[in-house]
Amino acid sequence: MSPLIDIRNITKTYTDSLVPTHALKGATFAIESGEFIAIMGPSGSGKSTLLHILSFLDRQSTGTYRFNAKSIDEYTDDDLAYIRNKKMGFVFQSFNLLPRATVYDNVRLPLLYSNIPEKEWRQRAEEAIDAVGLAHRMRHDSSALSGGEKQRAAIARAIVCSPDVIFADEPTGNLDSKSGQVVMEIIQNLNKDGKTIILITHETYTAEYAERIIKMFDGAVESDKKVAKRRTNTKAFFK
Amino acid sequence: MMKLQYIVITSFNALRMNMMRSLLTILGIVIGIAAVTLVMSVSEGARDLIIGRFQDVGSRTIAIEPGREPQGPTDFVEIFTDSLKDRELMAILDKGNVPTLEFAYPQVVVPGAVSFEGETFRGTNIGSSYLIQEIFDLKIEEGAFFDESDISQRAHVAVIGSNVRQELFGFSDSIGKTIKIKDRSFKIIGVLEKKGNVLFLNADDLIIVPYSTAQEYLLGVNHYNGIIGRAVSEEVLDETVFNITATLRELHNITDPVKDDFHVNTQEGAAETVGTITGVLAALLSSVAAISLVVGGIGIMNIMLVSVTERTKEIGLRKAVGATNKDLLTQFLMEAVGLTVAGGVIGIFVGTTLSFILSVVLSRTLNLDWPFSFPINAAALGFFVSAAVGLVFGLYPARKAARKSPIEALRYE
Secondary structure, eight states: OOOSEEEEEEEEEEOGGGSOEEEEEEEEEEEOTTOEEEEEOOTTSSHHHHHHHHTTSSOOSEEEEEETTEEGGGSOHHHHHHHHHHHEEEEOTTOOOOTTSBHHHHHHHHHHTSOSOGGGHHHHHHHHHHHTTOGGGTTSBGGGSOHHHHHHHHHHHHHTTOOSEEEEESTTTTSOHHHHHHHHHHHHHHHHTTOEEEEEOSOHHHHTTSSEEEEEETTEEEEEEEOSSOOOOOOTTTO | OOOHHHHHHHHHHHHHHTHHHHHHHTHHHHHHHHHHHHHHHHHHHHHHHHHHHHHTTOTTEEEEEESSOOOSGGGGGGGGOOOOBHHHHHHHHOTTTOTTEEEEEEEEEEOSOEEETTEEEOOEEEEEOTTHHHHHTOOEEEEOOOOHHHHHTTOOEEEEOHHHHHHHHTTSOOTTOEEEETTEEEEEEEEEOOOOEETTEEGGGEEEEEHHHIIIIIIOOSBOSEEEEEESSSTTHHHHHHHHHHHHHHHTTOOSGGGOSEEEEEHHHHHHHHHHHHHHHHHHHHHHHHHHHHHHHHHHHHHHHHHHHHTHHHHHHHHHTTOOHHHHHHHHHHHHHHHHHHHHHHHHHHHHHHHHHHHHHHHHHHOOOOOOOOOHHHHHHHHHHHHHHHHHHHHHHHHHHHTSOHHHHHHOO
């Protein structure tokens, strides 16, 4: 079976302000369905650019990217929007919740753009909120939540359409260590339920939740290794 | 594609979050639509009022006046031409020429006051025929109207309106008394019932004498100021007008209609003219008011651009979770249209209210029966125009939102 994600010699060059910036200089790797990958690297190493390309938010300059064995070049912008909605979930460092909207409304947002029947919306949103342990906060305004709760709401939003892949861009970056741990355990549990996780982090501690770490440096893959001693679920959250 | 219902809810929520800003933004639209509604409503009222007056004289009435139809202010001078005389009256009364004319009579206007034993009254002195009763629906309260023999004998008799009687005689009897017009004595033989305004003329102020008497003894002329007639039915009105015109042109050897020395009016024609004039006026005033709609539209565009920039992150997020460019275009377009339509609805309400107040004030102060009706045309127009303003001025900001790159948008701080 072909891998879920297969990139070969991906480059990305920004030509803003006349000086071309080579954000990616040829990255090649494959990710199987159900894997938990951490992409690490210092700032400027091209890890965010890589994530944007992998998550269809941007297109590569050269190279090939196959998602589900189909090249990204074969998809129209509307197809990409559909796949982002249906097969991908996003967790951002700065949460990106809609202000002045409830947790429920935030989690329901991707459903509005989906072809999932309306009668399933409530149940799906409630299940997703329940899965991150925010059932008691469902009707609260998102701005009234703590940082950890905001990120859990964002995870609920990421999983509400039952995606295959979850992209998490520094999900613990704005959180204290305790909240960060809770968030990482939720993400690890999603992986156990069969979701492919692609995590961007610069913290080794956080990266060790993954089973494989891809290290980026200066726009290229520096190393791609299995994690020898993987961090296990401490059940801090589910206690 | 997101369901329209949710796009509407999403847009509405966004507007509600910025309530004060939304209200201030739509002020221009409110003023513009209110002004257009007011102008259209008031001009409709004016037209109905004037046309209502024309209908007082009946739809079969035909007025033939000397001079060609006034095309501009200078043409009014031609009213003083003497192109209508007995010869013209006889020609149109000839059934061979105008078979569908029920009757016709001449009319002359006599300037000046009437007096009785030192009391004077400025009314409207006209030389006419007993047939005027048919046209103006006049009824005799006391005495009788003069008849055909009075006309042919140039009798010095008069029929007066109720105001004339009241002013000159008070409560004493007037029948048989002698009044003076231009130093000539006329015996009152009839008093009219109270009638009020007919075609901008107060019938109660009338002093009617035989036209033949007025021509010979009061004016010393042999022409008429007009000939009034009536078609046998409404269906043959146009035919009657056509035949009268043809008869008079033939009589006067006129081949070029521009050289007409008379014109034929009907109530319908006059109403049409009034309708055209009020319509042009309304269009002119409305277009002035519409300028504020353009200004309002630019205000909407400005605030939508601000909103798109402010919500860059939201746009990025929506794109990340699966919104297409079309979804975002529709969302921001709906916001703009929501704003302008809300402005339009408020404007229609304000304009209608002002128009109602104005109709009450005009009725009271000018003692007119100014009609007020809900300006349904203006309301419909205002609604669609406000929606169109939203679409036009919302398109650019909405396209800007739709075309934002998701990663740029997500990175935006």
